[in-house]
Amino acid sequence: MQNLSLQEQYAKSVRTEVADSIYNIYHQVKAQEKEAINELMQYVQANSDQMEKDITACTTGVRSATAAAKNASEQISKSVKRFCTVRPIGDLLYYAAPVAVVIDVLLRLFDFI
DSSP states (O other): OOHHHHHHHHHHHHHHHHHHHHHHHHHHHHHHHHHHHHHHHHHHHOOOHHHHHHHHHHHHEEEHHHHHHHHHHHHHHHHHHHHTTTTTTHHHHHHHHHHHHHHHHHHHHHHHO
């Protein structure tokens, strides 16, 4: 009987120690998991902030390029309209002079070759 009582006491003490060990291990793992999740969230937050900055910069660049393209198309449209409405001979000579120079240079170049 006394042997059974000792074994029972030993079993209770072992059970208590095991329970304490498991409890400590569980809380250590839980703390490490929480720390790892916090580190991961900080990493994700930093990356998302950087991506947001990159997207904003890209959007700004696209907007400025769009504005420049719009201005260029308006200028080209105005030039084409002016060229299409050439009426006096002076305007025709003004617009034709650069073309005549290019043709002259090309003819001299081919004559030289």
